[in-house]
Amino acid sequence: xxxxxxxxxxxxxxxxxxxxxxxxxxxxxxxxxxxxxxxxxxxxxxxxxxxxxxxxxxxxxxxxxxxxxxxxxxxxxxxxxxxxxxxxxxxxxxxxxxxxxxxxxxxxxxxxxxxxxxxxxxxxxxxxxxxxxxxxxxxxxxxxxxxxxxxxxxxxxxxxxxxxxxxxxxxxxxxxxxxxxxxxxxxxxxxxxxxxxxxxxxxxxxxxxxxxxxxxxxxxxxxxxxxxxxxxxxxxxxxxxxxxxxxxxxxxxxxxxxxxxxxxxxxxxxxxxxxxxxxxxxxxxxxxxxxxxxxxxxxxxxxxxxxxxxxxxxxxxxx
Numbered sequence: 001x002x003x004x005x006x007x008x009x010x011x012x013x014x015x016x017x018x019x020x021x022x023x024x025x026x027x028x029x030x031x032x033x034x035x036x037x038x039x040x041x042x043x044x045x046x047x048x049x050x051x052x053x054x055x056x057x058x059x060x061x062x063x064x065x066x067x068x069x070x071x072x073x074x075x076x077x078x079x080x081x082x083x084x085x086x087x088x089x090x091x092x093x094x095x096x097x098x099x100x101x102x103x104x105x106x107x108x109x110x111x112x113x114x115x116x117x118x119x120x121x122x123x124x125x126x127x128x129x130x131x132x133x134x135x136x137x138x139x140x141x142x143x144x145x146x147x148x149x150x151x152x153x154x155x156x157x158x159x160x161x162x163x164x165x166x167x168x169x170x171x172x173x174x175x176x177x178x179x180x181x182x183x184x185x186x187x188x189x190x191x192x193x194x195x196x197x198x199x200x201x202x203x204x205x206x207x208x209x210x211x212x213x214x215x216x217x218x219x220x221x222x223x224x225x226x227x228x229x230x231x232x233x234x235x236x237x238x239x240x241x242x243x244x245x246x247x248x249x250x251x252x253x254x255x256x257x258x259x260x261x262x263x264x265x266x267x268x269x270x271x272x273x274x275x276x277x278x279x280x281x282x283x284x285x286x287x288x289x290x291x292x293x294x295x296x297x298x299x300x301x302x303x304x305x306x307x308x309x310x311x312x313x314x315x316x317x318x319x
Contacts, residue, residue: 006277007284007316010045016055019044023052024060027071034076034306037068041083042313046277049084075265075307082273083310088123091116092131094270095124099143106148106231107267109140111253113155114238115246121158147190148231154198155239161201171204175211178223183216188227197239205243247279251287254295258302268303268311276314284315294318 019040026036041049056064068081082090091112098105116124128136140152174196181192196208209220216223224236241249253271257264275283287295296318299311 005279005281006045006275007280007314008042008045008276010048011043014044014048014051016048016051017059019048019052020056020059020064023056023064024062024067027067032071034072037072037080038306038309038313041080042310046083046087050086053084075269075303076305076310078265079269079273079307079310079314082269087274088120088127089131090274091120091124092127095128095136096132096139099139104143105266106144106234108270109144109152110231110235110238111267111270113152114235115242115249116158118158118160118162121156125156125158144231146232147194148235150191151194151198151232151235151239154194160199161204163201164203165201166203166207168207171207172211174200174204174208175215178208178212178220179215182223182227183218190228190232193224193228193236197236202243205240209240209244245286247282247286248290250275250279250283251290251295254283254287255291255298258298263302265307268299272311272314276316280314280316284319 022036023040026033040052044052053064056062056067065081065084068084069077072080085093094108095112098108112124113121125136128134128139132139137153137156140156141149144152177192178196181189197205200208212218212220212223221237221240224233224240228236238249241252250271253267257267257271271283272280284295287293287298291298296312296315299308299315303311
């Protein structure tokens with residue numbers, strides 16, 4: 001489902017059969033020709049990559065993703081296999097990986113569930129059940145706890161109001177409720193924040209945020225930071241950020257994945273792979289505006305080898 005604000009536009013002289021043969025040749029025998037793989041996979045759009053998968057199986061009789069997994073490794077493998085996976089299935093696999101084994105990647109759960117549309121969430125739910133035989137909600141409930149669990153479960157229903165209608169009276173009422181639930185009382189009634197932030201439409205929430213500032217003299221994000229902590233705070237802040245400017249939210253995710261010691265490669269790969277055909281042009285622009293340096297230059301300075309080559313292609317150039 002390529003969007004027109006993506007950096008990956010696909011190839012005009014595309015031939016799925018030819019690409020399939022080239023990929024097989026790149027992986028056959030001793031050693032792997034990584035450059036040949038880079039010359040195809042990140043330079044095709046998702047629809048073309050899906051055609052290559054079919055052509056590979058029909059003409060070579062092998063599973064391309066299985067071959068890639070056996071021949072590649074590390075972050076390069078994650079990026080290439082991620083690109084060869086359909087968008088919904090990729091989200092589903094990332095959610096599952098975030099919850100399996102010891103420890104939970106709460107940041108991944110928040111990022112996906114707070115930023116996807118109702119339709120995307122519904123497709124994720126269907127694919128998750130088909131893929132793993134359990135419901136996404138069941139796995140969230142067994143892997144998280146307390147109010148944080150409530151936020152994720154609410155977001156995972158894909159039931160947010162997506163109309164553009166703003167009820168001025170209700171917006172004032174919601175702002176008052178949030179004020180009474182936080183700044184204007186001892187302790188915090190987090191459930192009020194969860195109800196409003198997880199169910200109202202974008203335009204309505206923007207009005208609520210304005211009303212809240214008028215009432216309390218504080219931005220809603222300041223109140224969330226002072227009233228909440230940990231994963232619950234991160235989840236509610238992500239909802240506010242996605243409501244105001246989703247591209248800026250993803251730009252911040254990319255920046256935080258690369259700043260400081262070490263790189264959060266999983267987040268970096270996930271955002272680059274999942275957004276490269278949807279809104280990466282706008283994410284890049286927000287990144288430059290927010291941090292004064294191009295996303296391209298950050299990636300160049302923070303990654304290396306074949307992995308870097310793939311990410312720079314997904315970035316779509318220096319600007």
